[in-house]
Amino acid sequence: MLQLTWSWQPALYLFLGGMGAGAFIMAAVLFLIDRTKHRLVVCASMWAAFASLAVGLMLLLSELISPVRGIMMWSAFSNFSSWMTYGAWGAFCALAVWFVSALLAVRPVGNALAKSWKWFKAHGAALRTVLAWIGIALGAFVAVYTGMLLMTAGGVPLWDSPLLPALFTVSAFDTGVALVEVMAVILSKRDPLAHRAQMLMERIVVVLVVAEVAVLAALLWQMASGDAATAWGAAAAASAELLTSGGLSTVFWWMVVACGLVLPLAMAILGLALGKRESRPAMAVGAIGALIGGCELRFLMLAAGVHASLLSTTVMGLLL
Amino acid sequence: MQDARSISRRGLIAGTAAFGASVLVVGGAVSLGGKAFAEGGETASNNGAEVGGTQYGFMVDMGRCVDCEMCVAACRSQNHLSDETPNRRAVSSFLDSNGMNVYVSTSCMHCDDPNCLRVCPAGAISKSEAGIVHVDKDKCIGCKYCFQACPYGVPNYNSEAMDKCDCCLDAGVAPGDQPYCAQACIFNALKYGPVDELVAEAEQRGLAPVPVGEPCGPNCYLVRGVK
Numbered sequence: 368m369l370q371l372t373w374s375w376q377p378a379l380y381l382f383l384g385g386m387g388a389g390a391f392i393m394a395a396v397l398f399l400i401d402r403t404k405h406r407l408v409v410c411a412s413m414w415a416a417f418a419s420l421a422v423g424l425m426l427l428l429s430e431l432i433s434p435v436r437g438i439m440m441w442s443a444f445s446n447f448s449s450w451m452t453y454g455a456w457g458a459f460c461a462l463a464v465w466f467v468s469a470l471l472a473v474r475p476v477g478n479a480l481a482k483s484w485k486w487f488k489a490h491g492a493a494l495r496t497v498l499a500w501i502g503i504a505l506g507a508f509v510a511v512y513t514g515m516l517l518m519t520a521g522g523v524p525l526w527d528s529p530l531l532p533a534l535f536t537v538s539a540f541d542t543g544v545a546l547v548e549v550m551a552v553i554l555s556k557r558d559p560l561a562h563r564a565q566m567l568m569e570r571i572v573v574v575l576v577v578a579e580v581a582v583l584a585a586l587l588w589q590m591a592s593g594d595a596a597t598a599w600g601a602a603a604a605a606s607a608e609l610l611t612s613g614g615l616s617t618v619f620w621w622m623v624v625a626c627g628l629v630l631p632l633a634m635a636i637l638g639l640a641l642g643k644r645e646s647r648p649a650m651a652v653g654a655i656g657a658l659i660g661g662c663e664l665r666f667l668m669l670a671a672g673v674h675a676s677l678l679s680t681t682v683m684g685l686l687l
Numbered sequence: 688m689q690d691a692r693s694i695s696r697r698g699l700i701a702g703t704a705a706f707g708a709s710v711l712v713v714g715g716a717v718s719l720g721g722k723a724f725a726e727g728g729e730t731a732s733n734n735g736a737e738v739g740g741t742q743y744g745f746m747v748d749m750g751r752c753v754d755c756e757m758c759v760a761a762c763r764s765q766n767h768l769s770d771e772t773p774n775r776r777a778v779s780s781f782l783d784s785n786g787m788n789v790y791v792s793t794s795c796m797h798c799d800d801p802n803c804l805r806v807c808p809a810g811a812i813s814k815s816e817a818g819i820v821h822v823d824k825d826k827c828i829g830c831k832y833c834f835q836a837c838p839y840g841v842p843n844y845n846s847e848a849m850d851k852c853d854c855c856l857d858a859g860v861a862p863g864d865q866p867y868c869a870q871a872c873i874f875n876a877l878k879y880g881p882v883d884e885l886v887a888e889a890e891q892r893g894l895a896p897v898p899v900g901e902p903c904g905p906n907c908y909l910v911r912g913v914k
Contacts, residue, residue: 372834432829432848436809443828446810451832455808520835521802521902598900674840677900678779682791685749685897685911686783 369614370523370672376430380423381513381665382542384458385535386658387419388506388513389543391465393571395499395506397547397564398472402492406474407558411550413469416543420462420509450519454512461505468498510539513665523672524599525606530586531668537582541575542661544568545631545654552651562643565650572635572653576628583628587611598680606671615667623667627660742818743854743863744797744882744906746889746896751876751912752790754778759792761871766858768850773843775852776868791909792877794852794868795820795841799904803833803842816862817854818882818906824848838902854879882906 394412397405431437444455470476471494481488514532521527548568551560560568590607593600610619634653638646762768762776776794783789797820804812804820811826812833827848834842834849842849855866869879878885889896889910896908 372831430830432831432844432846433827436826436828437830442809442826444808446808449806449808449832451806451808451830516832517835520806520832522834522836522838522840526835599902672835675838675900677839677902678791678793679781681897681899681909682749682779682781682789685909686781686789 368673369609369670370674371670373430373669375666376426378666378669379662380427381516381535381669382662383419383423383426385510385513385539385665386542386546386661387416387423387465388461388508388510389540390419390546391416391461391468391543392503392506392510392540393544393547393568395468395503398499399496400564400567401561402495404561405551405558405564406472407554408547408551408560410469410472410474411554412547413465413472415546415550416506417462417465417469419546420458420465424458424462450512450515454509454516457505457508457512461502461509464498464502464505468495468502471495471498506543507536510536510543513539517668517672522674524593524603524675525590525668525672527599527603528586528589530582530589534579534582534586535665535668537575537579538661538664541572541579541631542658544571544575545657545661548572548650548654549658552647552654555647565646566639569635569638569650572631572657573639576632576635576657580628598675598677601680602673602675606673609671609673610667615671618663619667622663623660626656627664630656631660740816740818741863741881741883742797742799742906743880744818744885744908745794745869746878746880746885746908746910747791747793748876748878749789749791749909749911751874752778752792753874753876754780754788754790755874757871757873758868758877761867762794762852762855765855765867769845772845772850775843775850789911792868792872793839793899793907796839796899796903796905796907797852797854798902798906802836802838802903806832806836808832811849815856819854819856819862820851821853821856822849822851824850838900839905882908 390412394409394416397412398409428434428437437443440455440459444452446452471480471491477491481491487494511532514535517523517526518529518531587607587610590603591611593603595601595604609615631653634649634656637649638653641649756778759774759776759778763774766775768775776792778790778792781789781791797818799818801812801814801820804814808830809826809828811823811828813821813823815821824847829844829848831842831844831849834840842851844850852866854860854862856862858867860866865879869877886896886908889908892912894910894912896910898905899907899909
């Protein structure tokens, strides 16, 4: 039995939102490191981050029974005891800030504004820096939110752990870095990555993959070791089993673990070992692996999020 | 790569600081999340407390239910559920230790502290008189977050909004009056009333009522009386 009430649209949104958040943070970090370099990579990555979140939100909207009511955000997201409310407003703000950041990263736009607007000519660079920092904060929020949405639901044992938002956050950063890497490889002829920037990204990938493996293992262990005598613990264990040895295990081990974690780790280590030698193919392969694995992780975590059989357990307790 | 493209030390520190700051924001947001979660619980119970009156609920006697599904049919017809709308009430069957079938009729538990109410972003769910958990279908956006929040997976959906038991409130039954499912049960297996009274009455009969699970304080109790 799988969780099918939230199907592919929310799963893809959780991936796209997280990936967009991670990509914007990585792009903003590259921008803050040196405002004169990697203009194209930063610009393309910021647009990719914006597009990811925008598409994700459109998917979510399309999944609503009443999308028209959903668009009226002031009434649709007015209950602040719900994390979905915080998430909707946070994503909306992120979308706006990322859009302006991406727009100002387009060189002709910046030049035109500087020509026609005195204030921008004097303060444009500072404005972009401020927007980058705000965008980073909003990106971090969106990355965390994708996991918090599931954790605070409260009705699904697999999601009922702080390790889930931790996992989704690390994965969001991981897939975001991968998206920037893809942009860097695509634009490598026009805007080659500085060696130190490349090394920085490879090191970040190694740290994030190791962290993700640790959090994923801890989450699965926590779920698998739940008290099987209770309906809640039994459902948590069943979800973990579904992923590690049940119906979803083939996809989990091959696409999430092998393709999404082992491959990017190996490619990042290879990239570090190659040093200044050609490492674009390794970077591209690792990044694409991370994106496939990150996407599949959201689908599997949603599908394995089954409810506890509270009625059955209560009845069986009475029948004994 | 060319040396001209190498990054300055100051730039590297700034970049690392930016990434570190994002981690701090992540930590802050997680704490905020915990707080929002706690506040959510408080809001839900406040809403429940505002009702002020008696909490009503269901008592299901597994020894009496025969799976006639009259409760399910009455619920559907009296609430004018459309063909596409799933049943609000379900009769589940179990086998006891003697291999005999045992039946249980359940619906929304009208919890003391409903998770669905807490997570609904539109504030479409409220706890009204008699402790009935009610959905305002004109406010519901249909995000289905309430399904993920309900430990029992009660909320259903049709093409309009979320749909679940409201103790026949929208069908014209006054809060505290008998909903159509309880009225339809000729075997007295499904009773509706003030929860405290239902529990006390069952205990007087020598039975030990058990709530369906623990989360959120469900107001649906099970007993197994004499068949």
